[in-house]
Amino acid sequence: MQDPIDSKPRWERRKDARPQELLAAALALFVERGFASTRLEDVAKRAGVSKGTLYLYFENKEELFKAVVRENIVHAIGEAEGGLATDESSVNLLRSILMAWWEKVGSSSSGGLTKLMMTESGNFPELAVFYNEEVVARGNALVARIIERGVARGEFRPVDAALVTNILSAPIIMLMMWNNSYLPCDKKNIDTQAYMAAFIELSLRGLRADGAVAVAAP
């Protein structure tokens, strides 16, 4: 009965996989339906186990929710911090970080988690603190740093970097929300590519130093 690959019996490996399967199922359903409307029975069913089993791994619904957030969001932020090419123009840097944010996070199911946090954080203040520290603060710092760099190099007009960071975040976060809610019902009509392009164009124009030359998208 010993498994040849590792020293654990097959049945025990199964056990190790359980939490992951449950977290994946929970992520999908929480994103789709929100916290309150997600039934644990459905989570269990989607993970292929019984409702009771869920309670072997997570104390209750709230703890399951926290685990999902930890599993899916904190991890993503680190990667972004590492991958900045610093010899680019600030304009291109800002363009690429915003696009990456959308492409790596926003358009995946993690984008649903962002919406989820906006949505349900009110009912989980403790989670909100955690999320702010590990995700919001770090992500904002990343963007703000680029803006400050652009101002310092005369590429952007002088602006309050923190403020502009919030303003620049807003359309991307909204896109995630629109993508993960039934509001505007004509959301199908929102061309996310066009939206991102227009938003970036608008923002870079708004940011650029008055004497700066026009910037072409790559």
Added chain:
Amino acid sequence: MQDPIDSKPRWERRKDARPQELLAAALALFVERGFASTRLEDVAKRAGVSKGTLYLYFENKEELFKAVVRENIVHAIGEAEGGLATDESSVNLLRSILMAWWEKVGSSSSGGLTKLMMTESGNFPELAVFYNEEVVARGNALVARIIERGVARGEFRPVDAALVTNILSAPIIMLMMWNNSYLPCDKKNIDTQAYMAAFIELSLRGLRADGAVAVAAP
């Protein structure tokens, strides 16, 4: 025992006031707890009446919510639609409509309703339809009309009005969400006045026709 103000007995005037009292209570609780988590009994209690009384004025929970939205948002949109000084420059028009949006709706407790809809519309499709028709569509049309006007008059560069409307909406909506969730725990630190000013400045700069002269805020 006659009331000196009007000829109605005190008790009958009570009836006239009831809907307003209930709407106020409902607004506060919906914003604080969300739609699903708000218990009608609490709404009634806050309005100083019993559970059953609520049903004398509103057919059910959804209708109560719609009434709250109508009272607080639809009404404001109507005023905005009427109050456009048409001999203004498009820049000033856009500036004033965005500021009004924030001041009349966003910064009041009505802003919480916007967050509420983003949050829970998925679980209440009927509400989503209602909100889209009465709020989103009308509000967007209002902004889009001004953008098109500005483009037509050469004040703005040529843009897709619907797209830009969505982009311009995003920061304001996000501000409402930030103001009504625990998320940025440093939300107290967001200076909404500065945020709105910076956002509008950024947007108008991004929109203005390349040959246009700088526009001073009034």
Added chain:
Amino acid sequence: MQDPIDSKPRWERRKDARPQELLAAALALFVERGFASTRLEDVAKRAGVSKGTLYLYFENKEELFKAVVRENIVHAIGEAEGGLATDESSVNLLRSILMAWWEKVGSSSSGGLTKLMMTESGNFPELAVFYNEEVVARGNALVARIIERGVARGEFRPVDAALVTNILSAPIIMLMMWNNSYLPCDKKNIDTQAYMAAFIELSLRGLRADGAVAVAAP
């Protein structure tokens, strides 16, 4: 302000009419919807008064129901007892009493009351006793007397009159029930005239003494 016809002021006459108006409204609604599903507010509305007024005349819903039954059923039974021409053949006598039962009672809204009694008597045992004594017993006696007469005169074969009375009652009562319920949904297809004719023909054939000649309907 005195009314010339009688000495009561108009307003007081109104008061006298109230119970009748309420009873009429209650009859209609009880027949249409049954006891439990009839809302007193609807009764009041139909009578053109307010809900509170109803309680000035009837102690509660149950008393109203009893009053409706007393008002509408007991009265009808007396008339039938008086109107029997005794020199007819028993066959014709039976035929005419059954037809009268249907035409005078069954097909009117009183037929609905019969159904109502079958329906709701379980919840009003006291009413059931009353109804049995004043209506069922007296009505059955009427029919049984004719059957016994027919047997005694050799027109009918020897039968248990009480038993046959119940059997003969059944199709008529059922017709009232079918006419006052949604069951058989094809009730519109039941031609009550044909039903009564076929039922009487069947019964008289079944009853007639074996040697008797065929009896023509008048």
Added chain:
Amino acid sequence: MQDPIDSKPRWERRKDARPQELLAAALALFVERGFASTRLEDVAKRAGVSKGTLYLYFENKEELFKAVVRENIVHAIGEAEGGLATDESSVNLLRSILMAWWEKVGSSSSGGLTKLMMTESGNFPELAVFYNEEVVARGNALVARIIERGVARGEFRPVDAALVTNILSAPIIMLMMWNNSYLPCDKKNIDTQAYMAAFIELSLRGLRADGAVAVAAP
């Protein structure tokens, strides 16, 4: 701890028995109190389980009722449809189907269901549709087929089979109603055996072709 009868643990077998226990409890209470007045909590209590358990087996109150009807009436109709010896005389066939109707359904507590439907179908249209399709239509078709057969074979005089079916149904249905209401308080005095015998005798006599010989009950 293994159960000697079958291999299932005692607790699991419980599940298999639950629906039957619940159906039995529901039948008893529906018959005793009617559909609307029966509280599901009482049904559950009578079956020895909690309110919530009931919903593990039946979607809602109406489905529970349908299940009761299927279990007790539809099932019986199916048997009757199958069990017709076709080489019998139509007279004997009709006699046996009517007796079976009474004995298998009418005189049992299932008879109360028939009364229930007459009583409350008006307030539960969905139930009425269900009952009409699954019970009334099928039951009537069964009887009508025999009548048509008898007419075709010259055993019965020519009659409208649908009409006669309704007439023949009436006394049996009435018997069920009498047996399940307080109405004829002397219902104890109704000898159902004698009633059925007399009714069948009367009907067969009324139906038989004029030239036919007398038919002896088996």
Added chain:
DNA sequence: AATGAATGAGGCTTCATTCAT
């Protein structure tokens, strides 16, 4: 006598959580 606003008990249904196996 008449009104109609207000009440609150009661029923159906959902679902997170428990626990015997």
Added chain:
DNA sequence: TATGAATGAAGCCTCATTCAT
């Protein structure tokens, strides 16, 4: 470890009844 039957608290909504005016 895994199961899934069972629980029961809680929420929405209805409507007979009351009572201040």
